[in-house]
Amino acid sequence: MGRFSTPLAVEFADLGLDGVPQTARVLDVGCGPGMLTLELARRRGAAMLAAVDPEPVFVAATAEACPGADVRVAGAEDLPFADAAFGAALAQLVVHFMSDPVRGVAEMARVTTPGGRVSACVWDHGGGSGPLSSFWRVASALDPDVRTESGLNGASEGQLVDIFERAGLHDVTQAVVGCTVAFRDFDDWWRPFLGGVGPAGRYVATLDEPAVARLERALRDDLGDGAFSITARAWAVVGLAG
Numbered sequence: 001m002g003r004f005s006t007p008l009a010v011e012f013a014d015l016g017l018d019g020v021p022q023t024a025r026v027l028d029v030g031c032g033p034g035m036l037t038l039e040l041a042r043r044r045g046a047a048m049l050a051a052v053d054p055e056p057v058f059v060a061a062t063a064e065a066c067p068g069a070d071v072r073v074a075g076a077e078d079l080p081f082a083d084a085a086f087g088a089a090l091a092q093l094v095v096h097f098m099s100d101p102v103r104g105v106a107e108m109a110r111v112t113t114p115g116g117r118v119s120a121c122v123w124d125h126g127g128g129s130g131p132l133s134s135f136w137r138v139a140s141a142l143d144p145d146v147r148t149e150s151g152l153n154g155a156s157e158g159q160l161v162d163i164f165e166r167a168g169l170h171d172v173t174q175a176v177v178g179c180t181v182a183f184r185d186f187d188d189w190w191r192p193f194l195g196g197v198g199p200a201g202r203y204v205a206t207l208d209e210p211a212v213a214r215l216e217r218a219l220r221d222d223l224g225d226g227a228f229s230i231t232a233r234a235w236a237v238v239g240l241a242g
Helices: 002-017 035-044 056-065 101-110 133-142 159-166 186-195 198-206 209-223
Strands: 026-029 049-053 070-073 086-092 112-123 170-183 228-240
Touching (some): 002 035, 002 170, 035 056, 049 056, 086 101, 101 112, 170 186
Parallel strands (some): 026 086
Antiparallel strands (some): 170 228
């Protein structure tokens, strides 16, 4: 997913930092291995940036990639920062992994100065325009009982808006951000699914060898063997704290 989240971070940062003073500190919530963190540091400087993630391995990777940033192990639902510590808080592709999305977004608002921007984005899994929509469409045709990502929090139009409003944000607006990623061939696209990472990878890991082979053949028939590109879009929401 890094091949999608890295270019997505450019467009999402445009949205999340719009109008935020250069002197304001910025927080990346659920930083993962640091795709958005690096983009924010490029724009604001690492010294103006904090990032959190509940996974220590991701925190270590982000801290190494972005020296000078304040990177900590923490979940969105209990942020280790004072009230109004940041001019903006952003969460890229993480609201749907929060154990309590409303509380997580409310915490983002708490640590953001009144009138500051709180932003989040989630792939459009519900609308079939996410980066893995082709995978889940073919997998569902072979296995009607497969649990896709379409039911994740925020993955359908309007759901992030509802979460933000319930969390107490005001002037909440919805936008669409996205990116296009090119692949050399089918194998370039397929290989990461065999690593068991993420919902799709974990699903593949549950299959026996014949089922994996059937899924691979069906996906290859669907996508072809040559070069191709996938355009993915995400729902993005901005609200004002305070």
